[in-house]
Amino acid sequence: MSVIVTDAGFATTDWAADLGAQDVLTLASDTNPHTVDLSAAPKLVRVEFPSSADGRGFTIARVLRDHGYTGKLRATGHVIADQYAMARRCGFDDVEISDDLAARQPEDQWKFRSDWRQNDYQSRLRRA
Amino acid sequence: MYKYSEFDTAFLAERNAQFRAQVERRIDGSLTEDEFKPLRLMNGLYLQLHAYMLRVAIPYGTLRSAQMRQLAMIAEKWDKGYGHFTTRQNIQYNWPKLRDVPDILDALGEVEMHAIQTSGNTIRNVTADHFAGAAADEVDDPRPVAELLRQWSTDHPEFQFLPRKFKFAVIGSEADRAVIRAHDIGVQLVEQDGKRGYRILVGGGLGRTPMIGKVIRDFLPEEDLLPYAEAIVSTYNILGRRDNKYKARIKITVHENGIDTYKELTEARFAELKPQFEGVDQEMLSSIRAQFAAPAFRNAPTDDFDAAYKADPVFRAWADTNLAAHKVEGYAIVSISLKKHGETPGDATAEQMRLIADLGEQYSHDDIRISHEQNVILPHVHKSDLPALHAALKTLGLATANIGLISDIIACPGMDYCALATARSIPVAQEIAQRFDALKMEHDIGPLKIKISGCINACGHHHVGHIGILGLDRAGVENYQITLGGDGTEEATIGQRTGPGFSYEEITDAIERIIRAYLEHRTDAQETFLEAYRRLGADPFKAALYPDKAEGKANAA
Numbered sequence: 127m128s129v130i131v132t133d134a135g136f137a138t139t140d141w142a143a144d145l146g147a148q149d150v151l152t153l154a155s156d157t158n159p160h161t162v163d164l165s166a167a168p169k170l171v172r173v174e175f176p177s178s179a180d181g182r183g184f185t186i187a188r189v190l191r192d193h194g195y196t197g198k199l200r201a202t203g204h205v206i207a208d209q210y211a212m213a214r215r216c217g218f219d220d221v222e223i224s225d226d227l228a229a230r231q232p233e234d235q236w237k238f239r240s241d242w243r244q245n246d247y248q249s250r251l252r253r254a
Numbered sequence: 255m256y257k258y259s260e261f262d263t264a265f266l267a268e269r270n271a272q273f274r275a276q277v278e279r280r281i282d283g284s285l286t287e288d289e290f291k292p293l294r295l296m297n298g299l300y301l302q303l304h305a306y307m308l309r310v311a312i313p314y315g316t317l318r319s320a321q322m323r324q325l326a327m328i329a330e331k332w333d334k335g336y337g338h339f340t341t342r343q344n345i346q347y348n349w350p351k352l353r354d355v356p357d358i359l360d361a362l363g364e365v366e367m368h369a370i371q372t373s374g375n376t377i378r379n380v381t382a383d384h385f386a387g388a389a390a391d392e393v394d395d396p397r398p399v400a401e402l403l404r405q406w407s408t409d410h411p412e413f414q415f416l417p418r419k420f421k422f423a424v425i426g427s428e429a430d431r432a433v434i435r436a437h438d439i440g441v442q443l444v445e446q447d448g449k450r451g452y453r454i455l456v457g458g459g460l461g462r463t464p465m466i467g468k469v470i471r472d473f474l475p476e477e478d479l480l481p482y483a484e485a486i487v488s489t490y491n492i493l494g495r496r497d498n499k500y501k502a503r504i505k506i507t508v509h510e511n512g513i514d515t516y517k518e519l520t521e522a523r524f525a526e527l528k529p530q531f532e533g534v535d536q537e538m539l540s541s542i543r544a545q546f547a548a549p550a551f552r553n554a555p556t557d558d559f560d561a562a563y564k565a566d567p568v569f570r571a572w573a574d575t576n577l578a579a580h581k582v583e584g585y586a587i588v589s590i591s592l593k594k595h596g597e598t599p600g601d602a603t604a605e606q607m608r609l610i611a612d613l614g615e616q617y618s619h620d621d622i623r624i625s626h627e628q629n630v631i632l633p634h635v636h637k638s639d640l641p642a643l644h645a646a647l648k649t650l651g652l653a654t655a656n657i658g659l660i661s662d663i664i665a666c667p668g669m670d671y672c673a674l675a676t677a678r679s680i681p682v683a684q685e686i687a688q689r690f691d692a693l694k695m696e697h698d699i700g701p702l703k704i705k706i707s708g709c710i711n712a713c714g715h716h717h718v719g720h721i722g723i724l725g726l727d728r729a730g731v732e733n734y735q736i737t738l739g740g741d742g743t744e745e746a747t748i749g750q751r752t753g754p755g756f757s758y759e760e761i762t763d764a765i766e767r768i769i770r771a772y773l774e775h776r777t778d779a780q781e782t783f784l785e786a787y788r789r790l791g792a793d794p795f796k797a798a799l800y801p802d803k804a805e806g807k808a809n810a811a
């Protein structure tokens with residue numbers, strides 16, 4: 127089982143649980159985001175993080191957003207609390223982690239970073 | 255000089271609070287060492303051979319005296335009374351305790367300094383020409399651009415978990431004093447038809463596969479820098495190899511895909527990113543520039559300097575080697591050598607740091623630089639102040655007259671500190687420096703760069719040393735390979751191996767044989783070692799190194 131993390135903390139139910147297979151697109155971390163076909167307009171794109179050291183998913187998310195994807199984006203796998211703000215800033219809406227990881231890194235550690243818009247150098251350099 | 259904005263201060267306070275919490279969570283077990291590792295590395299904390307090591311950034315190598323004093327305080331309070339200046343304009347503390355690190359970071363924050371992104375697979379401290387703002391040959395001071403890049407790369411959400419570390423260096427002149435060609439991205443300020451812009455190089459690096467950076471844009475308009483840099487790194491994050499850490503640097507990505515493909519992908523990404531930058535970064539750049547305005551130079555006679563130069567041979571020797579031309583008449587750029595013969599290259603005690611801070615405040619408009627050659631620079635000293643400055647430096651062993659000479663050696667920590675080392679490097683540097691000091695040949699030999707690494711990772715830049723020394727392990731015995739003809743300047747060249755290596759006991763003699771061959775073959779004292787090598791090739795040096803090949807004296811490794 128898994129836990130969904132949002133700005134509000136741990137969610138007990140997954141809003142996406144009832145989506146049909148055609149509405150969900152899952153991308154491995156070695157996907158080239160520039161060639162992903164979004165024409166079927168999935169409601170949810172899940173980007174896999176096989177390891178917290180593998181940061182490709184952050185670029186995948188940004189490129190999908192830059193290519194006009196406006197549906198929900200989820201980071202799933204080995205994402206740690208300290209990466210929550212990065213995931214949000216790159217365009218993810220929520221993060222899906224294992225129960226194990228949720229037990230080891232409880233909700234308060236994730237909520238510590240829930241004000242992810244604060245102190246953001248990059249948005250400050252992009253537009254006024 | 256740059257003063258933190260309210261934003262910088264708030265960012266740093268939050269970041270330090272986060273790291274304090276992370277350290278507590280590591281100590282209470284909610285973070286595993288595997289999970290803690292990337293987080294501590296993002297905050298400059300390494301695990302070394304004997305203890306943790308904290309690497310503190312000195313962005314673009316520039317310090318105010320108050321910052322230097324704080325570095326001295328930290329060395330005394332939380333370390334063993336000294337610090338080590340590195341080849342990437344950082345200072346390393348070799349003995350901090352994990353529990354103390356959050357307090358050290360707060361102390362750094364008090365003087366607008368940090369250890370963020372000085373390690374880990376992210377964009378590292380942005381380095382710059384250590385003569386910036388003082389050199390006569392520059393288009394403009396490169397530091398404001400380096401500061402802009404520092405802000406852009408800090409905590410960049412997309413680039414904290416890259417395939418491998420990523421290093422920028424920035425220069426403002428044709429002369430390359432920051433080795434930009436051995437960086438992942440090199441930025442050179444240029445002017446074309448009266449317009450400012452940048453020449454951008456990509457894919458340089460040393461390590462086990464040394465590569466010289468390639469030009470990806472010969473002229474990038476000023477306002478495009480951040481989106482273009484973002485495009486290069488974004489392309490790398492997708493394309494860079496993650497299956498083999500020795501092939502993960504961008505130099506390999508560019509090499510394997512070819513610069514043309516890499517450029518094509520970068521340009522496509524750039525087109526997507528460019529509209530996202532609305533131009534505020536350029537406004538910020540101009541306000542940063544204003545903070546780097548040149549100090550009020552004075553117009554005064556230099557009689558005191560001229561008199562001391564005539565009367566005092568020790569002062570004269572120091573002035574001849576340790577001063578560089580300043581853009582303003584009557585001023586000099588002073589290099590303070592951290593390479594006293596027999597000492598560890600790049601080490602400074604707390605007492606020395608405090609003296610340098612005082613002298614920087616008194617004589618150099620509160621501006622102090624750390625060079626990638628592990629020396630300290632006072633960039634703006636009026637010549638009439640030089641005799642007093644020299645006298646003060648002498649009191650703490652800081653007046654060694656060897657800048658650019660054979661004993662001004664770059665050496666990595668090697669076996670003395672580093673867990674990856676295959677050989678000692680600091681003791682080799684010490685022995686070579688002492689040998690040529692004893693022979694009193696140093697000034698006759700003239701400009702010569704020796705660079706030493708204690709393993710193939712090449713932290714000591716041996717590939718770009720005129721003489722490079724690489725310490726390896728051959729069946730449990732230290733073996734030193736020599737390369738000749740390397741050059742880290744705008745004519746960047748990777749040195750060529752001479753042949754079999756030498757044992758620890760033999761290496762200093764081997765270097766002496768090379769030097770004697772040079773002295774014998776040079777056309778006159780004006781021809782430097784590097785010029786002689788380029789004219790003659792390796793043969794006369796090989797003949798000196800391996801006088802009797804048949805006997806197989808040099809152990810064939």
Ligand code: HEM
Nearest residue numbers: 340341342459460461462503666667671672674711712713
């Ligand atoms: C003592 C702990 C240290 C460790 C474990 C260490 C480790 C490494 C490793 C593994 C590399 C190769 C990375 C690669 O090519 O992908 C490297 C490169 C490098 N290190 Fe270190 N290093 C240490 C200390 C230092 C020090 C003290 C300096 C400066 C004096 C330094 C400066 C560099 C530089 C300039 C490179 C350049 C090669 C490049 O990135 O192209 N390192 N280091």
Ligand code: SF4
Nearest residue numbers: 666672675708709713
């Ligand atoms: S070159 Fe090797 S021995 Fe020297 S500091 Fe780097 S990793 Fe350590």
